[in-house]
Amino acid sequence: MNRRVVLAPDSFKGTATAAEAADAIARGWRTVAPADELVAKPMADGGEGTLDAFAAAVPGASRVPVSVQGPDDRPTDAAWLGLPDGTAVVELALTSGITLLDRLRPLDAHTLGFGQAIVAALDAGARRLLLAIGGSSSTDGGVGALAALGGVFLDAQRRPVRLGARGLGTLARADLSGLRPLPTDGALILSDVTNPLLGPTGAAAVFGPQKGATPVMVEAMDDNLARLVRAVPGGDALAAVPGAGAAGGTGFGLLTWGARMAGGSGAVADAIGLSSALAGADLVVTGEGRFDGQSAAGKVPSEVAARAATAGVPVALVAGAIDADASGFAASASLTDLAGGAAAAMAEPLRWLEAAGAALARSLA
Incomplete structure (x- = not known):
């Protein structure tokens, strides 16, 4: 069955804008599930991007x-x-x-x-x-x-x-x-x-x-x-x-x-219509450069996850590094793990964001 997947990452600070991250995840996803409908809703928290x-x-x-x-x-x-x-x-x-x-x-x-x-x-x-x-x-x-x-x-x-x-x-x-x-x-x-x-x-x-x-x-x-x-x-x-x-x-x-x-x-999510995009979606993918203990305090992944919970939509996470418990997500992918190290991930962030998109599509097939 074809799925409707919303892509709502934050920027990966200093390496990829939120729009670039969403596009790269989509490219990787389509290599595994080309028939899925992908809806890009790049996010931000009021900072760069x-x-x-x-x-x-x-x-x-x-x-x-x-x-x-x-x-x-x-x-x-x-x-x-x-x-x-x-x-x-x-x-x-x-x-x-x-x-x-x-x-x-x-x-x-x-x-x-x-x-x-x-x-x-x-x-x-x-x-x-x-x-x-x-x-x-x-x-x-x-x-x-x-x-x-x-x-x-x-x-x-x-x-x-x-x-x-x-x-x-x-x-x-x-x-x-x-x-x-x-x-x-x-x-x-x-x-x-x-x-x-x-x-x-x-x-x-x-x-x-x-x-x-x-x-x-x-x-x-x-x-x-x-x-x-x-x-x-x-x-x-x-x-x-x-x-x-x-x-x-x-x-x-x-x-x-x-x-x-x-x-x-929250204000960015309201302005870009994230909640409307989640209505009827089968999955939302969010992410940021580093998922850590501060991510629950108003960062993009926590905002997306809260809105997805209201809509009854499962959430997957992509992050440059995952330094906190991500067991609450349906699936997760770390660019550092995929690339074999932080330096390699930061050197080619779009390559590894694509890899993350493909990995999530496979794990959630």
């Missing part, structure tokens, strides 16, 4: 090129995505992301370019914004993005503070009265991070070291973010919102603008 996932899953989506000031001040060619319903998807990783840096800049990277892309989408008439904020290079509390949107951040001498975490150390006053209004249908922040802005589980302490910050820098960055909180009306309450610490505090900055926090995987 979110825009690509929407572009692949939403008919009529169109990329709009934009040039912005990157996190190291160099011009950066990026794009935002327009959807047929008037929604614009803007991805921070493309404009202010850590992969855009030749060298890490823990104190001086910023989110100005992300804000510039948001402005471009608003100028084009976007009625709703989906703001994917994973993959950040900075810990600026979203001040760069807010500055692009019309916010003013001054030191004690009423001079504009410099961009980045370092500049927040001189912040004395924040004037948000000139911020661009939200679009008609609002703005959603897509992130799977639930950290608050400040403290031992905050933006600086948890994510600063990944961006090159030393322990001394982390302490200063947390203090500087606290200055921002004091300068913003209602800052204390917003700083405690789960997700305010996402993307170096960009979650906090967007909350001050009036955007609302949304679970990244």
